[in-house]
Amino acid sequence: MFKAKIVVVLLMFMGLVGLCGLREIGGSPPSASQADPARESWRKEFDDVCSKTQDAMTFSQEELRDLIRRCDALLPQIEKLDESRKKVYLGRLQKCRGLYAYVLDAKKNEKK
Secondary structure, eight states: OHHHHHHHHHHHHHHHHHHTTOOOTTOSOOOGGGSOTTTTHHHHHHHHHHTTGGGGGGSOHHHHHHHHHHHHHHHHHHTTSOHHHHHHHHHHHHHHHHHHHHHHHHHHHHHO
16 A cells, blocks of 8 residues: 555656656757757847838838848748748748838839
């Protein structure tokens, strides 16, 4: 009976350790949220570029060309991500770039 209680207590403890997210010694690599900030530097640029989409109509043609160039520069860095993150961020980047390109074309046609 005493051994059964010890086994139950040990199993409960191991379950709690797993639920609390404690890692084993030499465990898995850090998650994306704990990644080295140098590796996530592209994210700041991505956030900055894509946060300006709601103001796209107010930018000059030169500013729009610069935003498109910055989107193009982010592409190689995003392609290095794991598959699920790459799919999400590539889709968002394509939408941002597409909007800037559309507005740039509209402004070019407006001047004609």
